[in-house]
Amino acid sequence: MFNFISGSLRRGPSFIMKGLRGNPSKNRCSSDICDADTIFALSSGHGRCGVAVVRISGPASGLVLSSLAGRTHSRTVPRTARLCNIIDPRSQELLDRGLVLWFPGPRSFTGEDSVEFHIHGGPAVISGVLQALGSLPGVRPAEAGEFTRRAFHAGKLDLTEVEGLGDLIHAETEAQRRQALRQMAGDLGQLYHGWSQRLIRCLAHVEAYIDFSEDELIEDGVLNQVDSSVSQLQKEVERHLQDGRRGERLRGGVQVVIAGKTNAGKSSLLNILCQRPVAIVSPVAGTTRDVVETHLDIRGFPVLLSDTAGLRDTLDSVEREGVRRAMERVEQADLTLAVLDSTHLPKAHQGVPHFLLGHLRTLLPGGEDLEAALRRCLLVINKSDLLTDEQVAKIQTVLSQAEELPPVCLMSCHTGHGLDDFMEALLKQVKTLCGDPLSGSPSLTQARHRAHLQRCVQALAQYHRYRDLDLALAAEGVRLALTSLGRITGKVGPEEILDVIFRDFCIGK
Numbered sequence: 001m002f003n004f005i006s007g008s009l010r011r012g013p014s015f016i017m018k019g020l021r022g023n024p025s026k027n028r029c030s031s032d033i034c035d036a037d038t039i040f041a042l043s044s045g046h047g048r049c050g051v052a053v054v055r056i057s058g059p060a061s062g063l064v065l066s067s068l069a070g071r072t073h074s075r076t077v078p079r080t081a082r083l084c085n086i087i088d089p090r091s092q093e094l095l096d097r098g099l100v101l102w103f104p105g106p107r108s109f110t111g112e113d114s115v116e117f118h119i120h121g122g123p124a125v126i127s128g129v130l131q132a133l134g135s136l137p138g139v140r141p142a143e144a145g146e147f148t149r150r151a152f153h154a155g156k157l158d159l160t161e162v163e164g165l166g167d168l169i170h171a172e173t174e175a176q177r178r179q180a181l182r183q184m185a186g187d188l189g190q191l192y193h194g195w196s197q198r199l200i201r202c203l204a205h206v207e208a209y210i211d212f213s214e215d216e217l218i219e220d221g222v223l224n225q226v227d228s229s230v231s232q233l234q235k236e237v238e239r240h241l242q243d244g245r246r247g248e249r250l251r252g253g254v255q256v257v258i259a260g261k262t263n264a265g266k267s268s269l270l271n272i273l274c275q276r277p278v279a280i281v282s283p284v285a286g287t288t289r290d291v292v293e294t295h296l297d298i299r300g301f302p303v304l305l306s307d308t309a310g311l312r313d314t315l316d317s318v319e320r321e322g323v324r325r326a327m328e329r330v331e332q333a334d335l336t337l338a339v340l341d342s343t344h345l346p347k348a349h350q351g352v353p354h355f356l357l358g359h360l361r362t363l364l365p366g367g368e369d370l371e372a373a374l375r376r377c378l379l380v381i382n383k384s385d386l387l388t389d390e391q392v393a394k395i396q397t398v399l400s401q402a403e404e405l406p407p408v409c410l411m412s413c414h415t416g417h418g419l420d421d422f423m424e425a426l427l428k429q430v431k432t433l434c435g436d437p438l439s440g441s442p443s444l445t446q447a448r449h450r451a452h453l454q455r456c457v458q459a460l461a462q463y464h465r466y467r468d469l470d471l472a473l474a475a476e477g478v479r480l481a482l483t484s485l486g487r488i489t490g491k492v493g494p495e496e497i498l499d500v501i502f503r504d505f506c507i508g509k
Protein backbone atom coordinates (compact mmCIF):
# COMPACT_ATOMS: atom_id res chain seq x y z
CA MET A 1 0.00 0.00 0.00
CA PHE A 2 2.95 2.31 0.43
CA ASN A 3 4.87 3.39 -2.59
CA PHE A 4 7.55 5.27 -0.81
CA ILE A 5 9.92 5.17 1.45
CA SER A 6 13.53 5.57 0.93
CA GLY A 7 13.15 9.06 2.35
CA SER A 8 11.62 8.11 5.63
CA LEU A 9 14.62 6.64 7.27
CA ARG A 10 16.79 9.47 6.20
CA ARG A 11 14.63 11.71 8.28
CA GLY A 12 14.76 9.11 11.00
CA PRO A 13 11.97 7.55 12.95
CA SER A 14 12.14 10.02 15.84
CA PHE A 15 8.69 11.41 15.01
CA ILE A 16 7.19 8.24 16.23
CA MET A 17 8.84 8.31 19.62
CA LYS A 18 6.91 11.25 21.03
CA GLY A 19 5.40 10.37 24.34
CA LEU A 20 6.74 6.88 24.38
CA ARG A 21 9.80 6.55 26.49
CA GLY A 22 11.21 3.77 28.58
CA ASN A 23 13.48 0.82 28.51
CA PRO A 24 12.54 -0.78 25.25
CA SER A 25 13.81 -4.23 26.11
CA LYS A 26 11.75 -4.70 29.24
CA ASN A 27 8.30 -4.17 30.59
CA ARG A 28 7.96 -1.07 32.64
CA CYS A 29 6.84 -0.91 36.21
CA SER A 30 6.23 2.09 38.41
CA SER A 31 8.69 1.36 41.17
CA ASP A 32 12.13 0.27 40.13
CA ILE A 33 13.56 -2.26 42.48
CA CYS A 34 17.07 -3.50 42.73
CA ASP A 35 17.27 -6.78 40.82
CA ALA A 36 20.93 -7.19 41.75
CA ASP A 37 19.86 -8.79 45.03
CA THR A 38 19.14 -12.45 45.24
CA ILE A 39 15.84 -13.09 46.95
CA PHE A 40 14.32 -16.07 48.71
CA ALA A 41 10.94 -16.97 50.16
CA LEU A 42 8.85 -19.83 51.39
CA SER A 43 6.61 -20.31 48.34
CA SER A 44 4.31 -22.95 49.76
CA GLY A 45 1.72 -22.07 52.39
CA HIS A 46 2.57 -21.35 55.99
CA GLY A 47 1.87 -23.87 58.72
CA ARG A 48 2.89 -27.49 59.21
CA CYS A 49 2.83 -29.49 55.97
CA GLY A 50 4.40 -32.50 54.30
CA VAL A 51 6.56 -30.65 51.82
CA ALA A 52 7.54 -26.99 51.77
CA VAL A 53 8.99 -25.20 48.76
CA VAL A 54 11.62 -22.50 49.20
CA ARG A 55 12.38 -20.48 46.12
CA ILE A 56 15.50 -18.43 45.37
CA SER A 57 16.01 -16.07 42.43
CA GLY A 58 18.85 -13.79 41.40
CA PRO A 59 22.52 -13.76 40.47
CA ALA A 60 23.70 -15.50 43.66
CA SER A 61 21.46 -18.53 43.05
CA GLY A 62 24.48 -20.55 41.92
CA LEU A 63 26.23 -19.65 45.16
CA VAL A 64 23.16 -20.76 47.11
CA LEU A 65 23.22 -24.08 45.34
CA SER A 66 26.88 -24.75 46.13
CA SER A 67 26.63 -23.41 49.70
CA LEU A 68 23.54 -25.33 50.81
CA ALA A 69 23.43 -28.34 48.52
CA GLY A 70 27.16 -28.80 48.08
CA ARG A 71 26.94 -28.83 44.30
CA THR A 72 28.05 -26.30 41.78
CA HIS A 73 25.50 -25.40 39.18
CA SER A 74 27.85 -26.55 36.44
CA ARG A 75 27.53 -30.07 37.84
CA THR A 76 23.76 -29.87 38.21
CA VAL A 77 21.35 -30.87 35.47
CA PRO A 78 18.95 -27.93 34.89
CA ARG A 79 15.24 -28.42 35.71
CA THR A 80 15.79 -31.89 37.14
CA ALA A 81 14.96 -32.77 40.74
CA ARG A 82 17.86 -34.22 42.72
CA LEU A 83 17.88 -35.56 46.27
CA CYS A 84 20.55 -33.75 48.32
CA ASN A 85 21.72 -33.14 51.85
CA ILE A 86 20.88 -29.55 52.67
CA ILE A 87 23.44 -28.05 55.00
CA ASP A 88 23.89 -24.83 56.92
CA PRO A 89 26.87 -23.12 55.25
CA ARG A 90 27.93 -21.52 58.55
CA SER A 91 28.18 -24.67 60.66
CA GLN A 92 28.08 -27.40 58.00
CA GLU A 93 25.23 -28.90 60.05
CA LEU A 94 22.69 -31.05 58.20
CA LEU A 95 19.37 -29.16 58.03
CA ASP A 96 17.31 -31.62 55.97
CA ARG A 97 17.40 -34.01 53.06
CA GLY A 98 15.30 -32.77 50.19
CA LEU A 99 14.94 -32.17 46.49
CA VAL A 100 16.87 -29.42 44.78
CA LEU A 101 16.10 -27.93 41.39
CA TRP A 102 18.28 -25.59 39.38
CA PHE A 103 16.71 -23.25 36.81
CA PRO A 104 19.40 -21.29 34.99
CA GLY A 105 18.13 -17.98 33.56
CA PRO A 106 16.59 -16.97 31.28
CA ARG A 107 14.53 -20.21 31.25
CA SER A 108 13.04 -19.69 34.68
CA PHE A 109 9.90 -18.08 36.06
CA THR A 110 11.70 -14.81 36.81
CA GLY A 111 14.10 -15.03 33.90
CA GLU A 112 16.96 -15.03 36.43
CA ASP A 113 19.03 -17.92 37.78
CA SER A 114 16.75 -19.65 40.27
CA VAL A 115 16.81 -22.53 42.72
CA GLU A 116 14.04 -24.45 44.45
CA PHE A 117 14.40 -26.50 47.61
CA HIS A 118 11.61 -28.99 48.32
CA ILE A 119 12.10 -29.70 51.99
CA HIS A 120 10.13 -31.24 54.83
CA GLY A 121 7.39 -28.87 55.97
CA GLY A 122 8.13 -28.70 59.70
CA PRO A 123 8.55 -25.19 61.12
CA ALA A 124 12.09 -25.87 62.42
CA VAL A 125 13.29 -27.21 59.07
CA ILE A 126 11.81 -24.26 57.22
CA SER A 127 13.22 -21.64 59.56
CA GLY A 128 16.65 -23.39 59.56
CA VAL A 129 16.81 -23.24 55.74
CA LEU A 130 15.53 -19.65 55.60
CA GLN A 131 18.09 -18.53 58.18
CA ALA A 132 20.89 -20.29 56.33
CA LEU A 133 19.86 -18.51 53.13
CA GLY A 134 19.76 -15.14 54.88
CA SER A 135 23.32 -15.63 56.09
CA LEU A 136 24.70 -15.67 52.53
CA PRO A 137 26.07 -12.38 51.14
CA GLY A 138 23.77 -10.56 48.71
CA VAL A 139 20.84 -12.82 49.56
CA ARG A 140 17.74 -11.42 51.28
CA PRO A 141 14.10 -12.30 51.93
CA ALA A 142 11.77 -11.39 49.04
CA GLU A 143 9.18 -8.66 49.30
CA ALA A 144 5.55 -9.57 48.66
CA GLY A 145 5.07 -10.32 44.96
CA GLU A 146 8.73 -9.76 44.15
CA PHE A 147 9.23 -12.98 42.18
CA THR A 148 6.30 -12.10 39.95
CA ARG A 149 7.49 -8.53 39.64
CA ARG A 150 10.85 -9.78 38.42
CA ALA A 151 9.08 -12.04 35.93
CA PHE A 152 7.18 -8.99 34.69
CA HIS A 153 10.38 -6.94 34.43
CA ALA A 154 11.98 -9.70 32.43
CA GLY A 155 9.03 -9.66 30.02
CA LYS A 156 7.96 -13.19 31.06
CA LEU A 157 4.44 -12.03 31.93
CA ASP A 158 2.41 -8.97 31.02
CA LEU A 159 0.25 -7.27 33.62
CA THR A 160 -2.91 -9.17 32.69
CA GLU A 161 -0.99 -12.43 33.08
CA VAL A 162 0.31 -11.26 36.45
CA GLU A 163 -3.28 -10.51 37.48
CA GLY A 164 -4.38 -13.91 36.15
CA LEU A 165 -1.72 -15.56 38.29
CA GLY A 166 -2.95 -13.61 41.35
CA ASP A 167 -6.54 -14.60 40.58
CA LEU A 168 -5.54 -18.23 40.16
CA ILE A 169 -3.95 -18.23 43.59
CA HIS A 170 -7.13 -16.72 45.06
CA ALA A 171 -9.64 -18.71 42.96
CA GLU A 172 -12.14 -20.48 45.18
CA THR A 173 -14.43 -22.05 42.59
CA GLU A 174 -13.93 -23.99 39.40
CA ALA A 175 -15.24 -21.28 37.08
CA GLN A 176 -12.97 -18.73 38.73
CA ARG A 177 -10.04 -21.07 38.25
CA ARG A 178 -10.86 -21.49 34.56
CA GLN A 179 -11.11 -17.77 33.97
CA ALA A 180 -7.88 -17.08 35.88
CA LEU A 181 -5.99 -19.81 34.03
CA ARG A 182 -7.13 -18.44 30.72
CA GLN A 183 -5.99 -14.95 31.67
CA MET A 184 -2.70 -16.25 33.04
CA ALA A 185 -2.12 -18.13 29.79
CA GLY A 186 -2.23 -14.75 28.08
CA ASP A 187 -5.59 -14.84 26.25
CA LEU A 188 -6.68 -11.42 27.47
CA GLY A 189 -3.20 -9.96 27.06
CA GLN A 190 -3.10 -11.26 23.48
CA LEU A 191 -6.43 -9.65 22.67
CA TYR A 192 -5.16 -6.28 23.90
CA HIS A 193 -1.78 -6.84 22.31
CA GLY A 194 -3.48 -7.51 18.96
CA TRP A 195 -5.41 -4.25 19.29
CA SER A 196 -2.21 -2.41 20.18
CA GLN A 197 -0.48 -3.80 17.09
CA ARG A 198 -3.27 -2.48 14.91
CA LEU A 199 -3.15 0.92 16.57
CA ILE A 200 0.62 1.10 16.23
CA ARG A 201 0.20 0.54 12.52
CA CYS A 202 -2.47 3.27 12.35
CA LEU A 203 -0.28 5.67 14.28
CA ALA A 204 2.74 4.94 12.15
CA HIS A 205 0.73 5.59 9.02
CA VAL A 206 -0.79 8.84 10.26
CA GLU A 207 2.59 10.10 11.44
CA ALA A 208 4.14 9.15 8.14
CA TYR A 209 1.34 10.93 6.31
CA ILE A 210 1.94 14.07 8.36
CA ASP A 211 5.64 14.01 7.65
CA PHE A 212 5.75 12.88 4.06
CA SER A 213 2.52 13.59 2.26
CA GLU A 214 3.79 16.93 0.98
CA ASP A 215 6.58 15.14 -0.80
CA GLU A 216 3.88 12.99 -2.40
CA LEU A 217 5.61 9.91 -1.12
CA ILE A 218 2.39 8.51 0.27
CA GLU A 219 -0.80 7.53 -1.47
CA ASP A 220 -3.93 9.45 -0.51
CA GLY A 221 -5.81 6.28 0.39
CA VAL A 222 -3.66 5.77 3.45
CA LEU A 223 -5.73 7.98 5.72
CA ASN A 224 -8.98 6.37 4.58
CA GLN A 225 -7.57 3.03 5.56
CA VAL A 226 -6.63 4.40 8.98
CA ASP A 227 -10.17 5.78 9.33
CA SER A 228 -11.74 2.39 8.81
CA SER A 229 -9.19 0.59 10.99
CA VAL A 230 -9.82 3.01 13.85
CA SER A 231 -13.61 2.69 13.47
CA GLN A 232 -13.42 -1.08 13.35
CA LEU A 233 -11.24 -1.19 16.46
CA GLN A 234 -13.49 1.23 18.27
CA LYS A 235 -16.43 -1.11 17.60
CA GLU A 236 -14.52 -4.12 18.88
CA VAL A 237 -13.45 -2.40 22.08
CA GLU A 238 -17.00 -1.18 22.68
CA ARG A 239 -18.37 -4.67 22.17
CA HIS A 240 -15.77 -6.04 24.58
CA LEU A 241 -16.87 -3.42 27.13
CA GLN A 242 -20.54 -4.35 26.76
CA ASP A 243 -20.05 -7.71 28.43
CA GLY A 244 -22.56 -7.15 31.22
CA ARG A 245 -19.58 -7.21 33.63
CA ARG A 246 -19.48 -10.99 33.37
CA GLY A 247 -15.75 -11.43 33.91
CA GLU A 248 -15.61 -9.01 36.82
CA ARG A 249 -18.60 -10.72 38.39
CA LEU A 250 -17.08 -14.17 38.07
CA ARG A 251 -13.87 -12.88 39.59
CA GLY A 252 -15.55 -11.16 42.53
CA GLY A 253 -18.62 -13.37 43.05
CA VAL A 254 -22.26 -12.87 42.03
CA GLN A 255 -24.16 -10.72 44.53
CA VAL A 256 -27.42 -12.52 45.28
CA VAL A 257 -29.86 -11.06 47.79
CA ILE A 258 -32.86 -12.75 49.43
CA ALA A 259 -35.67 -10.26 49.95
CA GLY A 260 -39.38 -10.22 50.70
CA LYS A 261 -41.94 -9.58 53.40
CA THR A 262 -41.41 -10.69 56.98
CA ASN A 263 -41.86 -14.39 57.70
CA ALA A 264 -41.83 -15.37 54.03
CA GLY A 265 -39.07 -17.86 54.87
CA LYS A 266 -36.03 -15.90 53.65
CA SER A 267 -33.72 -17.04 56.43
CA SER A 268 -35.01 -20.60 56.02
CA LEU A 269 -33.99 -20.45 52.35
CA LEU A 270 -30.54 -19.08 53.23
CA ASN A 271 -30.00 -21.92 55.69
CA ILE A 272 -31.03 -24.55 53.14
CA LEU A 273 -28.65 -23.12 50.55
CA CYS A 274 -25.78 -23.03 53.05
CA GLN A 275 -26.75 -26.36 54.61
CA ARG A 276 -26.22 -24.94 58.09
CA PRO A 277 -28.16 -22.62 60.41
CA VAL A 278 -26.45 -19.36 59.45
CA ALA A 279 -29.44 -17.12 60.22
CA ILE A 280 -32.04 -17.31 63.01
CA VAL A 281 -35.39 -18.69 61.87
CA SER A 282 -38.47 -18.06 63.99
CA PRO A 283 -42.23 -17.46 63.64
CA VAL A 284 -41.68 -13.93 64.98
CA ALA A 285 -42.06 -11.45 62.14
CA GLY A 286 -39.00 -9.19 61.96
CA THR A 287 -36.47 -11.78 63.20
CA THR A 288 -33.72 -10.79 60.76
CA ARG A 289 -32.57 -7.20 60.97
CA ASP A 290 -28.97 -7.02 59.84
CA VAL A 291 -27.80 -8.25 56.47
CA VAL A 292 -26.45 -11.80 56.91
CA GLU A 293 -23.84 -12.72 54.29
CA THR A 294 -22.32 -16.03 53.26
CA HIS A 295 -20.12 -17.21 50.41
CA LEU A 296 -21.36 -20.12 48.35
CA ASP A 297 -19.95 -22.22 45.56
CA ILE A 298 -22.88 -23.02 43.30
CA ARG A 299 -21.57 -25.72 40.98
CA GLY A 300 -18.32 -23.92 40.39
CA PHE A 301 -19.68 -20.38 40.38
CA PRO A 302 -18.96 -18.02 43.29
CA VAL A 303 -21.94 -16.40 44.99
CA LEU A 304 -22.13 -13.90 47.81
CA LEU A 305 -25.56 -14.59 49.28
CA SER A 306 -27.25 -12.07 51.60
CA ASP A 307 -30.32 -12.59 53.76
CA THR A 308 -32.10 -9.37 54.68
CA ALA A 309 -34.70 -7.95 57.03
CA GLY A 310 -38.31 -8.62 56.04
CA LEU A 311 -39.98 -5.66 54.37
CA ARG A 312 -42.81 -4.06 56.32
CA ASP A 313 -43.79 -0.67 57.72
CA THR A 314 -42.64 -0.46 61.30
CA LEU A 315 -42.17 2.11 64.02
CA ASP A 316 -39.16 0.27 65.43
CA SER A 317 -36.16 2.39 64.40
CA VAL A 318 -33.74 -0.57 64.41
CA GLU A 319 -35.99 -2.63 62.18
CA ARG A 320 -36.52 0.40 59.91
CA GLU A 321 -32.75 0.60 59.43
CA GLY A 322 -32.78 -3.12 58.61
CA VAL A 323 -35.44 -2.54 55.96
CA ARG A 324 -33.45 0.37 54.51
CA ARG A 325 -30.37 -1.85 54.25
CA ALA A 326 -32.43 -4.59 52.63
CA MET A 327 -33.67 -2.20 49.93
CA GLU A 328 -30.15 -0.93 49.38
CA ARG A 329 -28.94 -4.51 48.86
CA VAL A 330 -31.68 -5.20 46.36
CA GLU A 331 -30.59 -2.15 44.38
CA GLN A 332 -26.96 -3.29 44.30
CA ALA A 333 -27.64 -6.97 43.70
CA ASP A 334 -26.90 -8.87 40.52
CA LEU A 335 -29.82 -11.16 41.31
CA THR A 336 -32.75 -10.89 43.74
CA LEU A 337 -34.46 -13.96 45.15
CA ALA A 338 -37.91 -12.54 45.86
CA VAL A 339 -39.45 -14.82 48.50
CA LEU A 340 -43.18 -14.98 49.10
CA ASP A 341 -45.47 -16.99 51.40
CA SER A 342 -47.70 -19.14 49.15
CA THR A 343 -50.65 -18.78 51.55
CA HIS A 344 -50.66 -15.04 50.75
CA LEU A 345 -51.50 -15.67 47.08
CA PRO A 346 -55.02 -14.72 46.00
CA LYS A 347 -57.48 -17.60 46.19
CA ALA A 348 -58.67 -16.98 42.63
CA HIS A 349 -55.74 -18.55 40.76
CA GLN A 350 -56.18 -16.52 37.61
CA GLY A 351 -55.25 -13.42 39.62
CA VAL A 352 -51.89 -14.86 40.77
CA PRO A 353 -49.65 -13.44 38.00
CA HIS A 354 -51.10 -9.94 38.41
CA PHE A 355 -50.65 -10.19 42.17
CA LEU A 356 -47.03 -11.34 41.80
CA LEU A 357 -46.18 -8.51 39.41
CA GLY A 358 -47.63 -6.01 41.87
CA HIS A 359 -45.56 -7.57 44.62
CA LEU A 360 -42.36 -7.35 42.57
CA ARG A 361 -43.11 -3.73 41.73
CA THR A 362 -42.97 -2.85 45.43
CA LEU A 363 -39.85 -4.92 46.01
CA LEU A 364 -37.58 -4.16 43.07
CA PRO A 365 -35.78 -0.83 42.62
CA GLY A 366 -38.11 1.84 41.26
CA GLY A 367 -35.36 3.78 39.48
CA GLU A 368 -34.90 1.48 36.51
CA ASP A 369 -37.60 0.05 34.33
CA LEU A 370 -39.37 -2.98 35.75
CA GLU A 371 -38.50 -5.17 32.79
CA ALA A 372 -34.77 -4.78 33.40
CA ALA A 373 -35.28 -5.42 37.11
CA LEU A 374 -37.32 -8.55 36.38
CA ARG A 375 -34.45 -9.98 34.36
CA ARG A 376 -32.36 -9.92 37.52
CA CYS A 377 -34.94 -11.65 39.66
CA LEU A 378 -36.04 -15.14 40.62
CA LEU A 379 -39.42 -15.53 42.32
CA VAL A 380 -39.62 -18.06 45.14
CA ILE A 381 -43.11 -18.98 46.34
CA ASN A 382 -42.36 -20.72 49.61
CA LYS A 383 -44.38 -22.93 52.00
CA SER A 384 -45.97 -25.03 49.27
CA ASP A 385 -46.51 -27.65 52.01
CA LEU A 386 -49.31 -25.45 53.35
CA LEU A 387 -51.26 -25.77 50.08
CA THR A 388 -53.32 -28.73 48.94
CA ASP A 389 -52.03 -30.75 46.00
CA GLU A 390 -54.90 -29.39 43.96
CA GLN A 391 -53.91 -25.79 44.75
CA VAL A 392 -50.28 -26.49 43.87
CA ALA A 393 -51.29 -27.97 40.53
CA LYS A 394 -53.55 -25.04 39.68
CA ILE A 395 -50.97 -22.41 40.62
CA GLN A 396 -48.32 -24.19 38.60
CA THR A 397 -50.58 -24.23 35.55
CA VAL A 398 -51.29 -20.52 35.85
CA LEU A 399 -47.62 -19.70 36.36
CA SER A 400 -46.50 -21.74 33.38
CA GLN A 401 -48.69 -19.52 31.19
CA ALA A 402 -47.63 -16.19 32.68
CA GLU A 403 -44.96 -14.96 30.29
CA GLU A 404 -44.55 -11.55 31.86
CA LEU A 405 -43.14 -13.02 35.07
CA PRO A 406 -39.48 -13.81 35.84
CA PRO A 407 -38.67 -17.48 36.51
CA VAL A 408 -40.88 -18.71 39.39
CA CYS A 409 -40.27 -21.61 41.76
CA LEU A 410 -43.00 -23.01 43.96
CA MET A 411 -41.24 -24.79 46.81
CA SER A 412 -41.12 -25.62 50.48
CA CYS A 413 -38.17 -24.98 52.76
CA HIS A 414 -39.73 -27.43 55.21
CA THR A 415 -40.25 -30.47 52.99
CA GLY A 416 -37.70 -29.69 50.28
CA HIS A 417 -40.43 -29.92 47.62
CA GLY A 418 -39.39 -27.99 44.49
CA LEU A 419 -35.85 -27.43 45.80
CA ASP A 420 -34.13 -29.18 42.89
CA ASP A 421 -35.99 -27.06 40.35
CA PHE A 422 -35.11 -23.96 42.33
CA MET A 423 -31.41 -24.91 42.36
CA GLU A 424 -31.47 -25.43 38.59
CA ALA A 425 -33.15 -22.06 38.06
CA LEU A 426 -30.63 -20.35 40.34
CA LEU A 427 -27.68 -22.00 38.61
CA LYS A 428 -29.02 -20.95 35.22
CA GLN A 429 -29.24 -17.31 36.31
CA VAL A 430 -25.79 -17.33 37.92
CA LYS A 431 -24.27 -18.92 34.81
CA THR A 432 -25.82 -16.24 32.61
CA LEU A 433 -24.48 -13.53 34.90
CA CYS A 434 -20.92 -14.92 34.81
CA GLY A 435 -20.77 -16.26 31.26
CA ASP A 436 -18.72 -19.29 30.29
CA PRO A 437 -15.10 -18.42 31.08
CA LEU A 438 -13.80 -20.76 28.39
CA SER A 439 -15.96 -19.88 25.41
CA GLY A 440 -15.87 -16.82 23.21
CA SER A 441 -13.34 -14.04 23.56
CA PRO A 442 -11.80 -13.66 27.03
CA SER A 443 -13.62 -11.43 29.51
CA LEU A 444 -12.13 -8.37 31.09
CA THR A 445 -11.93 -9.15 34.76
CA GLN A 446 -11.08 -5.94 36.57
CA ALA A 447 -12.44 -2.42 36.89
CA ARG A 448 -8.90 -1.31 36.00
CA HIS A 449 -9.22 -2.88 32.54
CA ARG A 450 -12.61 -1.27 32.06
CA ALA A 451 -11.33 2.21 32.95
CA HIS A 452 -8.40 2.00 30.52
CA LEU A 453 -10.59 0.58 27.75
CA GLN A 454 -13.11 3.39 28.20
CA ARG A 455 -10.26 5.87 27.89
CA CYS A 456 -9.11 4.04 24.78
CA VAL A 457 -12.56 4.42 23.16
CA GLN A 458 -12.67 8.12 24.04
CA ALA A 459 -9.21 8.63 22.56
CA LEU A 460 -10.25 6.92 19.33
CA ALA A 461 -13.21 9.28 19.14
CA GLN A 462 -10.67 12.10 19.34
CA TYR A 463 -9.07 10.73 16.19
CA HIS A 464 -12.34 11.04 14.28
CA ARG A 465 -13.09 14.45 15.75
CA TYR A 466 -9.81 15.97 14.57
CA ARG A 467 -9.20 13.90 11.45
CA ASP A 468 -10.16 16.73 9.08
CA LEU A 469 -9.26 19.63 11.38
CA ASP A 470 -5.82 18.89 12.71
CA LEU A 471 -4.09 15.65 11.87
CA ALA A 472 -1.53 16.07 14.63
CA LEU A 473 -4.31 16.15 17.23
CA ALA A 474 -5.97 13.19 15.55
CA ALA A 475 -2.71 11.26 15.78
CA GLU A 476 -2.49 12.24 19.43
CA GLY A 477 -5.85 10.49 19.92
CA VAL A 478 -4.45 7.26 18.49
CA ARG A 479 -1.37 7.61 20.66
CA LEU A 480 -3.54 8.07 23.77
CA ALA A 481 -5.60 5.02 22.85
CA LEU A 482 -2.41 3.05 22.48
CA THR A 483 -1.13 4.22 25.84
CA SER A 484 -4.42 3.20 27.48
CA LEU A 485 -4.10 -0.32 26.08
CA GLY A 486 -0.46 -0.36 27.10
CA ARG A 487 -1.42 0.50 30.64
CA ILE A 488 -3.54 -2.65 30.82
CA THR A 489 -0.78 -4.99 29.73
CA GLY A 490 2.08 -2.88 31.08
CA LYS A 491 3.65 -2.97 27.64
CA VAL A 492 4.04 0.06 25.49
CA GLY A 493 7.42 0.68 24.08
CA PRO A 494 8.83 2.59 21.14
CA GLU A 495 10.48 -0.57 19.88
CA GLU A 496 7.07 -1.91 18.91
CA ILE A 497 6.49 1.12 16.73
CA LEU A 498 9.97 0.90 15.29
CA ASP A 499 9.26 -2.70 14.34
CA VAL A 500 6.29 -1.58 12.30
CA ILE A 501 8.25 1.18 10.65
CA PHE A 502 10.94 -1.21 9.58
CA ARG A 503 8.52 -3.88 8.48
CA ASP A 504 6.06 -1.67 6.64
CA PHE A 505 8.10 1.21 5.40
CA CYS A 506 11.46 -0.12 4.40
CA ILE A 507 10.31 -2.01 1.41
CA GLY A 508 13.11 -3.95 -0.14
CA LYS A 509 15.61 -3.12 2.55
Ligand SMILES: Nc1nc2c(ncn2[C@@H]2O[C@H](COP(=O)(O)OP(=O)(O)OP(=O)(O)O)[C@@H](O)[C@H]2O)c(=O)[nH]1
Nearest residue numbers: 262263264265266267268282286287288310413414
Ligand atom coordinates in the same frame (compact mmCIF):
# COMPACT_ATOMS: atom_id res chain seq x y z
N1 LIG B 1 -44.86 -24.50 56.73
C1 LIG B 1 -43.73 -23.90 56.41
N2 LIG B 1 -43.18 -23.01 57.21
C2 LIG B 1 -42.04 -22.40 56.85
C3 LIG B 1 -41.41 -22.71 55.62
N3 LIG B 1 -40.30 -21.95 55.53
C4 LIG B 1 -40.24 -21.23 56.67
N4 LIG B 1 -41.27 -21.50 57.46
C5 LIG B 1 -41.55 -20.95 58.78
O1 LIG B 1 -41.86 -19.59 58.61
C6 LIG B 1 -41.42 -18.86 59.75
C7 LIG B 1 -40.56 -17.69 59.30
O2 LIG B 1 -39.41 -18.22 58.71
P1 LIG B 1 -38.09 -17.34 58.57
O3 LIG B 1 -37.14 -18.13 57.77
O4 LIG B 1 -37.65 -16.83 59.88
O5 LIG B 1 -38.68 -16.15 57.71
P2 LIG B 1 -38.00 -14.78 57.32
O6 LIG B 1 -38.55 -14.39 56.02
O7 LIG B 1 -36.53 -14.87 57.44
O8 LIG B 1 -38.56 -13.84 58.46
P3 LIG B 1 -38.00 -12.41 58.94
O9 LIG B 1 -36.54 -12.53 59.13
O10 LIG B 1 -38.73 -12.20 60.21
O11 LIG B 1 -38.38 -11.44 57.90
C8 LIG B 1 -40.67 -19.84 60.63
O12 LIG B 1 -41.52 -20.29 61.62
C9 LIG B 1 -40.35 -20.97 59.68
O13 LIG B 1 -40.22 -22.20 60.33
C10 LIG B 1 -42.02 -23.67 54.77
O14 LIG B 1 -41.57 -23.98 53.67
N5 LIG B 1 -43.19 -24.22 55.21
Ligand SMILES: [K+]
Nearest residue numbers: 263282284287
Ligand atom coordinates in the same frame (compact mmCIF):
# COMPACT_ATOMS: atom_id res chain seq x y z
K1 LIG C 1 -39.24 -14.70 61.11
Ligand SMILES: [Mg+2]
Nearest residue numbers: 266267287288
Ligand atom coordinates in the same frame (compact mmCIF):
# COMPACT_ATOMS: atom_id res chain seq x y z
MG1 LIG D 1 -35.18 -13.83 58.46
